[in-house]
Amino acid sequence: MVTGYDTMGQPAGIKTVLAASDPLVVAGAPQTFTTSTAYNLDGTVQNTILPAVGGLPVETVAYKYNDLGMPTSVEGMTDYVRSIRPHTLTGDVLRLRQAAHVDVSVPLDRIASVRHELLFTHDKKAEGELNLAVGSQTSVTVELTEPVDAPRFFGAPRPVRLIRCHADDARALYRALDEAVTRVRTAPSPSPGPPPRA
DSSP, X not given: OEEEEOTTSOEEEEEXXXXXTSHHHHTTOOSEEEEEEEEOTTSOEEEEEEOXXXXXXXXXXXXXXXXXXOEEEEEOXXXXXXXXXXXXXXXXXXXXXXXXXXXXXXXXXXXXXXXEEEESOOOTTOTTEXXXXXXXXXXXEEEEEEEEEEOOSSSSOEEEEEEEEOOTTHHHHHHHHHHHHHHHHHSOOOOOOSOOOO
């Protein structure tokens, strides 16, 4: 439940109430806890304050962004925050990462389409798909013209043609990626130079 909004109408506080029978509550976690979020002027998340739960202390998670509004770092004091590796868009490559085990580079010229699409269910065994969900949620879908290699825990990488990922500001990622893909598609071809002499 939203407990308050900031001056831009974005939720500044969220109260979560768990059922008394919830395994976390049974294990000793509080039944009710609140998180608070502060925003930058452009609407991106500046920081989120997480409550002390499950033996972890109160945590302030701070976000930094590049000029396109894409996250460049996530900072906090516990290991689960320090192991976050954000997605990046630099030059002609989209780099999608999750924890320490997924790092996929997608050349922009291989992207067929990009959609801002909120999904909560994913087929984990679908051939040719990579779902980088956070909290069972993805918010951006990228379809490719040809596959890229995605890592596996064990064995050789597998080719994927559809990638779904989550971004805190999915609309900003969608806009930046759509603009970058358009730029790559409409860039003039390099001049082949003068013909060879015989």
